[in-house]
Amino acid sequence: MMMLMLRYITGENMKHWKLGIVAALLTGAAYAAPLPVVTSFSILGDVAKQIGGDRVAVQSLVGANQDSHAYHMTSGDIKKIRSAKLVLLNGLGLEAADVQRAVKQSKVPFAEATKGIQALKAEEGGHHHDHDHEGHHHDHGEFDPHVWTDPVLMGTYAQNVANALIQADPEGKTYYQQRLGNYQMQLKKLHSDAQAAFNAVPAAKRKVLTGHDAFTYMGKRYNIEFIAPQGVSSEAEPSAKQVASIIRQIKREGIKAVFTENIKDTRMIDRIAKETGVNVSGRLYSDALGGAPANSYIGMYRYNVKVLTDAMKK
Known part of the structure; x- marks a missing residue:
């Protein structure tokens, strides 16, 4: 049947037919479901959006104007994590123990954006502090997690985010790399x-x-x-x-x-x-x-x- 159709599609008609096929393929790609990504807090969420663009759908556990240090995980947050294809964490003790535990138990691939960054010790920032509220243990550990206050270090941070997105969505590699370069x-x-x-x-x-x-x-x-x-x-x-x-x-x-x-x-x-x-x-x-x-x-x-x-x- 296809051969019969092609016999009658010639010249200018063939050109239009090919263009239509290409357009259909591109339209299909545009409507492909975005990669569901969960980030631990809003700053990391923005970096993921800047690099991921239209290929990702990002949700952050700790939203705008909210404090990661005081965050308490909810059952809804656990559902977000389990429904994701990738979880991005800051690392260096920013995320509480219950967040780290929920991510590991979910079996969802995860990455830490601070990997490879030479972190400052918490003492260099002046203080070391642990707190434990009603079973919510948040040990800030040996290092200061606030690396995002240095835009030079954020170059590595962004690279780690891009690497994780490429690992989760290999077909988007060129797209992510281009957006990473711009960012x-x-x-x-x-x-x-x-x-x-x-x-x-x-x-x-x-x-x-x-x-x-x-x-x-x-x-x-x-x-x-x-x-x-x-x-x-x-x-x-x-x-x-x-x-x-x-x-x-x-x-x-x-x-x-x-x-x-x-x-x-x-x-x-x-x-x-x-x-x-x-x-x-x-x-x-x-x-x-x-x-x-x-x-x-x-x-x-x-x-x-x-x-x-x-x-x-x-």
Whole structure:
């Protein structure tokens, strides 16, 4: 039957017929079901979306303006994990033990975005903290997990995400590699712009008070001293002695850049600001995305750089 049809499709008609077949094939590819991917938190989720594009459907366990350190897994989250084809974790102790356990028990392939990154020890960020709430054990371990505050390290982070997507969806390899290349170029530009912005601030003024130790990697990259009453976990409670020491340091060194965070209760920072006579400079996005312009990793980072440098220059 097909041969009979081809006998009557000649010349211009044959050309149109071939184009129709190609269009049909492309349309079929466009409507192929996207790869279901679960990420542990919103920043990692955005990286997966930037690289995965239309080939992935990403859900994050911890959403925008939510705190990974305080996250408690739900039965709905376990269902998300089990229905995924790939789970992406940050690693370095950011995810609580129940998340790690649920992922391993699900048998769904998973990858850690921080693989191969030379992490800072938690002590280098100032504190080491474990917490255990009603069976929810969250050991932040030896290393500081907040590598996303350094856009240079995010190049490796993004590469790990791309590798995991290619492993889960080999047919999309060229697509993922192309998007990875574009994204890594954006990360390099982000670093270049951030470096120029911070270099325009005298080194003596690059001192910032934040709620918890989330910005140590940024501090190391751009020579900024971040001071925090809480350690690498936003749930760590500082002692009265620690708070008093910070208040004395702010007064002694004339620190003007004081920030709350989008994931944290502001009362501690508000109290310190009041006792030092310093106005709160604004809000930083630390462990989660937010609304525009901080609804993507790059948008969030550019926002943070802008408000930080504005406050430092005062």
